[in-house]
Structure formats: C-alpha cells, structure tokens
Amino acid sequence: MDNKEALVLEAIPNPESRPYALEGRPYQRIGSTTSIMPQTTYQRLLNERAHSRIRWENQPAEGCAIADMDSEEILRTVRLGIAAGRLPESTGSAIPDIMERLRLFRDGRPNQASVVLFGSRFMPDYPQCQLRLARFRGVNKSEFLDQRQIEGNAFYLLEEAMLFLRRHLPVAGRIVPGLFEREDEPLFPLEALREALVNAFCHRGYTISGGAVSLAIYDDRLEIWSDGTLPFNLKPEDLKRDHASRPRNPIIAQVFYLRGMIERWGRGTQKIVELCVKAGHPEPEFGEQAGSVWVRFLPSGYIAPHRVAHDLTGRQRELLQILAQLGPAPLREIRKRLSAPPSDRMIQEDLTHLRRLDLVESMGRGRGAVYRLRKTNE
Known part of the structure; x- marks a missing residue:
C-alpha cells in the first residue's frame, strides 16, 4: 500500500x-x-x-504569412484612412507595421481577420470568404439571367458586388429640365445598397465555413443575405431604431471604419432606411431566418421596375404609379388622379406608348376600355 x-x-x-x-x-x-x-x-x-x-477573427491564420496578404489593398487602406482623418499621416508604408497598427497580428502571425480583409489566397482553408451574386428572371429562383460565385477579400468582394449592381440594377431615365439630356438613376440608391453590403461583410458569422454574403436581384425586389445571427439578442425590428453598436467582428469593423466606410454609432441600418425613404421607396425589410440575416429592398409604385430603362416622361411615370394604385381602371378614373391632366388624346397616346413597351395592357374598346399594369411574369 x-x-x-x-x-x-x-x-x-x-x-x-x-x-x-x-x-x-x-x-x-x-x-x-x-x-x-x-x-x-x-x-x-x-x-x-x-x-x-x-473569438474567430482574433485567432492566428494557420499557414498564412504576410506574403499572402494583398499589400496594395493594405496601402490603399492607409491612404483612405489618412484622407478620412482616421489614421495619422505618420502611419508609413511598412506592411508589418501597418498590420500591427490595425491589430491584424496574433502571436507574431497574421490573424484570421487579416485574411478576411486583405487575403489573397482562400481555398481550401477559407471557403467562407465568398460572395454569391444572382439576377433572377421573375420573382423566384427558378431561372437565372446571371449568376456568379466569387472568392476574395472583403474589399474586393464589395467592389464586385457594386459592379454587379450597376450591371443589373434597373435604371430609371429622366430628362434634366433645361439641359435636354437624359440622366439615369438606379432604381435603388446605391449608397443604401453599399451600406447594406458593408454591414453584411462586417457583421456576418465567419465561423460558418460554407457561409457567404449573397446578393439577389428579382423583378420585384432586391435582397442581401449574410450567414450568422444577430448578436446580443438584437431583433430585426431593433435595426430600424437606435441600438448599441456592438459588432460581431470588431477588428474587421474597425478597419472598415478607418477607411471611412462605416461609423461607430450603430446607425448603418437606420441610414439605409432613411436613404430609401428619401428616394421614394418603402422602408426596407430586415429579417432573420435559418441562421442568416437579410435585408429586402422593395421598389415604390408600379410592379415592373426592371423595365424602366426607357426614356419615359414624368407623366408616363405618373400613369404607371396611378395604375399600380388603382389596378384595372378606365381612362376617366386615370385622368382624375393625374396631377396636371392634359387632354384625353394625350393620355391615350401615353398609354399607347406604355403598351408598346409592354408595361401596360388594355381590355375592351372605346369608352369601355380598361387599362392595367402588365404583370412581370407574363
């Protein structure tokens, strides 16, 4: 014993x-x-x-070295940070020193936040550094007009998302008074869409290896999804009112802040709402579903915003808005709603033009004719 x-x-x-x-x-x-x-x-x-x-972003990036970082993007961050007054002019151009200042080292090695922000090599270790882009025909996912899956650091993915939006986002044309020139405006304010994408890259859950930020354009809406749930018991309805700024990935969010792309006051989602309302659209919808957070942008007025890349006059646009509100309506009812109604002949000419563009259709003849918007899935 x-x-x-x-x-x-x-x-x-x-x-x-x-x-x-x-x-x-x-x-x-x-x-x-x-x-x-x-x-x-x-x-x-x-x-x-x-x-x-x-937390995940603060852990060492196994197998990654400074040579795996995009040095040009790091130096661009310094230039933008100095221009925004958020980095001192003495920051310098030595990549290791800059990464140390940006808290992108852990135990002498690049951390995982550095890969998300400035990485140049992602597969097979970082499949979550991905962006999914799609332009669908109609209002569901049954048919693609364009789709892409892109890997890259967050700033590269943001740039690709904005290019995709400019390529596929419906455009509304108007004639600038006194200049006789056409001015094109995207259906949704690009600043609001950019803010939503930046929020997605800053706050998404990067621990989900198959996760991504997804951008989908439909005929009747635009959606941005990011994998991960809302932190600290936030609910979707909280995003439209004052709430604390507690980013899920503070190192990643700090670098976006230094570049002048976000503020620190948790007003990003409120700014998105304000920009859309100012542009005449309904408030965007926020939601949380199946482990993802999404924001949905809805157009104002008529159902077929994707067909507005035509030179429509102000009155023709007003006619589309009226038909969106009234549904099928005769000429006399339409005329009552116009802010400055011209003769019936001019209204009929406008409606005929809209019919040629497949935006409007008519039923019946003569005084009994009824006009309505043409449905997008027809």
Whole structure:
C-alpha cells in the first residue's frame, strides 16, 4: 500500500471557451447534476464567446504569412484612412507595421481577420470568404439571367458586388429640365445598397465555413443575405431604431471604419432606411431566418421596375404609379388622379406608348376600355 502512488489530473476549463458540447449537444453542470443546456443559455454563451479574446477573427491564420496578404489593398487602406482623418499621416508604408497598427497580428502571425480583409489566397482553408451574386428572371429562383460565385477579400468582394449592381440594377431615365439630356438613376440608391453590403461583410458569422454574403436581384425586389445571427439578442425590428453598436467582428469593423466606410454609432441600418425613404421607396425589410440575416429592398409604385430603362416622361411615370394604385381602371378614373391632366388624346397616346413597351395592357374598346399594369411574369 505504501508503494502505490496516486496521479491526480485536474482540468481547468477556460471560461471563454464555453459552451462545451458533446456529440453536437451542449450540457451544463449544476451542483452534482449534468443536464442538457437550455437554448437561451446556449445562445447567450455563444454570443459571449464570439466577443471574447479568443473569438474567430482574433485567432492566428494557420499557414498564412504576410506574403499572402494583398499589400496594395493594405496601402490603399492607409491612404483612405489618412484622407478620412482616421489614421495619422505618420502611419508609413511598412506592411508589418501597418498590420500591427490595425491589430491584424496574433502571436507574431497574421490573424484570421487579416485574411478576411486583405487575403489573397482562400481555398481550401477559407471557403467562407465568398460572395454569391444572382439576377433572377421573375420573382423566384427558378431561372437565372446571371449568376456568379466569387472568392476574395472583403474589399474586393464589395467592389464586385457594386459592379454587379450597376450591371443589373434597373435604371430609371429622366430628362434634366433645361439641359435636354437624359440622366439615369438606379432604381435603388446605391449608397443604401453599399451600406447594406458593408454591414453584411462586417457583421456576418465567419465561423460558418460554407457561409457567404449573397446578393439577389428579382423583378420585384432586391435582397442581401449574410450567414450568422444577430448578436446580443438584437431583433430585426431593433435595426430600424437606435441600438448599441456592438459588432460581431470588431477588428474587421474597425478597419472598415478607418477607411471611412462605416461609423461607430450603430446607425448603418437606420441610414439605409432613411436613404430609401428619401428616394421614394418603402422602408426596407430586415429579417432573420435559418441562421442568416437579410435585408429586402422593395421598389415604390408600379410592379415592373426592371423595365424602366426607357426614356419615359414624368407623366408616363405618373400613369404607371396611378395604375399600380388603382389596378384595372378606365381612362376617366386615370385622368382624375393625374396631377396636371392634359387632354384625353394625350393620355391615350401615353398609354399607347406604355403598351408598346409592354408595361401596360388594355381590355375592351372605346369608352369601355380598361387599362392595367402588365404583370412581370407574363
């Protein structure tokens, strides 16, 4: 008995690594009892871990070196930061020093935030650095007009998303008074769309290896999705009112801030709403579904905004708005709604022009004729 030794092993858990799971299920220990952890407790601990010192963005990027970073994009960040007054002019041009200043090192190596922001090599280790782009025909996903999947750092992906929007976003043309020139305006304000994309890249859940930011344009709406849930018990309806700015990825968000692309006051989503309302559109919708956060942009007025890349006059646009509100209507009812009604003959000429463009259709003849918007899926 005296010759025997006892070996005592003590495992001291790191509180920042909680919650722990076994075979995909989280458990908790209360006194001498072990039980399955309630969902609310599990979600709270996940939120705390995501914002701890050992969160994903702050961990070393295994196998990555400074040579794997896009040095031109890093230097561009410095130039933009100095121009925005958010980086000192003495920042310099030495890449290691800049990365240290931007908190992109961990234990002497680039961290995972640096890959998201400035990486130049992503597969197979970082498949989540991806952007999915689609322009659908109609109002569902049954038919593509264009689709792309792009890998790259966040700033490259943002630039590609804006190019895709300029290529596929419906354009409304108007004649500038006194200049006799046509001025094209995107259906939705590009500043609002850019703000939504920046929010998606800053706040998405990068721990989801198959995740991405997705941009989808339909005939009747535009949607931006990002994988991950809203942090700190935020709800979609909170995004339209004052709320605390607590980014899921503070290092990534800080670099976007230094480039002058976001503010620190949690007003990004409110700014999106304000820009859309100012442009005459309904407030965008925010939602959370199946582990993703989305924002949906809806056009004002007529159902077929994707067909407005024609030189329509102000009155012709007004006719489309009226038909969107009235539904099928005779000429006399349409005339009552016009702000400055001309003769019936001129209204009929405008309606005939809209029919040629497949924006309007008519039923019946003569005084009994009824006009309505042509449905986009016909």
